[in-house]
Amino acid sequence: MKVLVGVKRVIDYAVKVRVKPDKTGVVTENVQHSMNPFDEIALEEAVKMKEKKIAKEVVAISLGGPKSQEVLRNALAKGADKAIHIEALFLHHSIPDADIPKVEPLHVAKAFQKVVEKEKFDVVFLGKQAIDDDASQTAPLLAGLLDWPQALFASKVEKADEGHLKVTREIDGGLDTIKVKLPAVLSADLRLNEPRYATLPNIMKAKKKPLQKMTAKDLGVDLTPQTKTLEVSDPPVRKAGGFVEDVPTLIAKLKEKGLIKH
């Protein structure tokens, strides 16, 4: 089984983002970036599948600016065999890293679709959402484009039989388990696994692993946006309240506001 894992370079989850004063986006320059946490989980699961001999090859893929290659090297250090960097080109210009957040999941899905159709993959594994755009679309978009079954928000992935995977998904009221026929698109939820750290020897080895470069244009994917960002602003600031000293005062306050009755 060949597994393709999508990884995205995003602002690190611990960073408090700042909206630019001109309201065109958030500040990305000189801000710590790392692999989208959900993609780390998808990658870890794919590497585990390889260790269990369910998967034969794990390929990491990222669409983005030149700096996406750092994330791909990291993926190689964590156990991917090979990496593919699709450089984002709009018309003939390379999209700078700072504008990558505006590339739409539909475009990413289309580029991945082309790669999947060229090289035969049995599973495409993505994170359930990127923590920058919070769209949570790429996996079901790609499944739709390929007409493959999808298993989203996976918290457990098992081999059912030859040609099927059994996936437990996190849904609103609890969990459900479905069986999907391969090839299929999967997306990883938080509780699927605990991603490993890349060790120094593996980081060194990763430098020698193949990293294939192509452009969205080579793949014939048009990145013309369908969604225009008109304005990015700060969320309304909440006024911090005061401390109350004891429970009766708290209850009195809540009653005063009509929030509790008794």
Add this chain to the structure above:
Amino acid sequence: MALLGSDVSVLVTGANASKVAEQVAKVSGVKKVLVAQDEKLKHNLPERVAPVVLASQKQFNFSSIVAGASAFGRSVIPRVAAKLDCSPISEVTEIHSADTFTRTQYAGNAVVKVQSSAPVKVITFRGTSFPPAQEGGSGAVENAPSSDIKTDASEFISQELSKSERPDLTTAKIVVSGGRGLKSGENFKLIYDLADKLGAGVGASRAAVDAGFVHNDMQVGQTGKIVAPELYIAVGISGAIQHLAGMKDSKVIVAINKDPDAPIFQVSSVNLRNTVVFLREWLWSSFHQMMFY
């Protein structure tokens, strides 16, 4: 919704869709209800629902196709959008016009106004940002156009739903949430007790879920549920960016935390500094007294 258009149709799919369709027809603003009742649509697997949506779209040519941003909506909507070559828009919180919407990014830390040029607007809505529609409609019920539902791609095996008598987390007027500060699953019982006294839904931070105190469908935050109750009581929750993303639109936030520097205190209206363990004997008994004497 009126900003999107006044001609609203609702598609109901499932093994037992007719009953729901009758209820939906009575919702104010609904003009037409399309029913696709089929054993194959039991559990509404996205691979089977999407063709029904697409067949309906082919026949009626809707300008927008929308759903709530639940696990179901998030599975089906992008799949449908791909087939229509449209960029979907997730978790819309405000509609400005038929093509202009507001949503949030970066765990709620950036509010983004977008204009969509997609031929069909394929959208999920954040439930907490819109009031529920009331009864008082009289929509016409008819069968959805037939579609080719393939069943070999995916198959439902089983589900394990959390049973709870408490109000649904996403629609509850009051939510009591616990975090790592509760220290154990047993202590979490205190959250349930308090919630029961207040008629509240129960939530949790990621830390509480990861520590195994509660089930993951109770997680509030960027990657869990988004809630906006009238009262949100956060007990032993520090207030990480990812948690705040799920609850900072609550009308009143009460934080109970022993750490005076916890970020949760930057958003809460009424704060109580105290240790959670101390609170155990104290807050609960006080609430008890206040409510029953």
